[in-house]
Amino acid sequence: MLGYFGPAGTFTHQALRTVTDEEALAFASVREALDAVRSGVVDGAVVPIENSVEGGVSATLDELIAGSPLSIRREIVIPVEFGLYAREGTRIEDVRNVLTHGHAAAQCRNWLSVTLPEATVTEAGSTAGAAAEVASPDSRFDAAVCARVAGEMYGLTELAYQIEDNAGAVTRFVEVGPAGPVPPQTGADKTTIVAFMRQDHAGALLEILEQFAVRGVNLSRIESRPTKTALGSYFFSIDCEGHLHDRRVAETLQGLHRVCPQVYFLGSYPRANQRRPEIGIGFSDQEFDAAASWVNSLSRRR
């Protein structure tokens, strides 16, 4: 069975529903969902990783490397639209206390400050959790910012819809399982890596980036996160185009292993948009093989 960042009605739940109708287990946080994968309570879990407006989901970036090895086996990208939902009878002009997930609040920041300048916005564990709380008759919160499905699921009234500041926003989710065999190449794959930076060393970030650049591997996301050990100590969470079984990606990993104190391979998996990378001249598997054979032939010379 799969787990997901819940409760029912989160965007994560919607993402999960695009890939399976089977019963799934809701967890109140990303950490609990990933812990359940690690302890074998569920076979895998869907969690949010990146939003086109707000960027990376820190809880996921950190938790992916915070225990026994995990592996991303699928990515799911869905559009995110938000509404304002309240108990029946509440008028929009009476809303003073709004509850929602931090990422949702950030995506509706301007709308909230213009439409409800007097309102206080409080962070909830999730958008659907906020809707469930607001649905309770004795809740001190007047309204939740959440998905329309969550508003409907918890019996709330829609006071406004499409309140996001950036139309067309999307969130990317990943299905994570225990580390295991890498799924086969599709030709349109992505690989997720975490690389720790060498400390107090000029050009440490450049050293990481050049491993990709000199092998023609395109990055689709790079984010720094503190290692939580000291000020100035960071790791980089990176998505790149290609699969572990592509020579250019495998050699990039070798290069990272040489220059970084710690590298995590978090999986190669099919890209949601099925886009194939452009492989520049000199970076195909055949060209890597031909180059390796040439070097080997030099050693065999008499």
Ligand SMILES: O=C(O)C(=O)C[C@]1(C(=O)O)C=C[C@@H](O)C=C1
């Ligand atoms: O709270 C939810 O509904 C979630 O699934 C989490 C989450 C996120 O972490 O970014 C997912 C999509 C939206 O961008 C807002 C919130």
